[in-house]
Amino acid sequence: xxxxxxxxxxxxxxxxxxxxxxxxxxxxxxxxxxxxxxxxxxxxxxxxxxxxxxxxxxxxxxxxxxxxxxxxxxxxxxxxxxxxxxxxxxxxxxxxxxxxxxxxxxxxxxxxxxxxxx
DNA sequence: ATTCTAACA
DNA sequence: TGTTAGTA
Numbered sequence: 675x676x677x678x679x680x681x682x683x684x685x686x687x688x689x690x691x692x693x694x695x696x697x698x699x700x701x702x703x704x705x706x707x708x709x710x711x712x713x714x715x716x717x718x719x720x721x722x723x724x725x726x727x728x729x730x731x732x733x734x735x736x737x738x739x740x741x742x743x744x745x746x747x748x749x750x751x752x753x754x755x756x757x758x759x760x761x762x763x764x765x766x767x768x769x770x771x772x773x774x775x776x777x778x779x780x781x782x783x784x785x786x787x788x789x790x791x792x
Numbered sequence: 793a794t795t796c797t798a799a800c801a
Numbered sequence: 802t803g804t805t806a807g808t809a
Contacts, residue, residue, distance in 0.1 A: 708797090
C-alpha cells in the first residue's frame with residue numbers, strides 16, 4: 675500500500691509517517707516513481723510506535739526498542755535490556771511527578787495567601 | 793487524484 | 802507537525 679492508505683488505516687498523518695521513516699522507524703520500499711510502498715505489517719508497527727510515543731519515549735529510544743518488541747498491537751518487551759530502560763524511564767516520570775506536586779503545593783500556598791489578602 | 797521533496801507566515 | 806509550491 676502507499677502512504678495515503680497507511681495514513682488512513684492508522685490515523686497517522688502522511689507527514690508523520692515520512693518523519694518516522696526519516697528517523698529510522700519505518701523502512702518502506704520505493705517504486706521507480708519514488709512512491710513509498712508499505713507492507714501490511716507496517717500497520718501494527720505504526721500503532722506500536724504510537725503506543726511508545728504515548729508512553730513518553732523519544733524517537734531515538736523507540737527506534738532501538740522496536741526490534742525488541744513482540745509483533746503485536748500491544749508491545750511486549752522481549753529483551754531484558756529494554757525492560758531495564760523502560761523501568762528507568764518510569765522512575766524518571768515518578769520523579770517528575772513529585773516535582774510537579776511540589777510546584778502545585780507552592781502554587782496552592784500562594785493562592786491561599788491571595789484569598790486571605792482579599 | 794496521489795505522492796514526492798524542501799522549506800517556512 | 803501543518804502546509805504549500807511545483808513535479809512526476
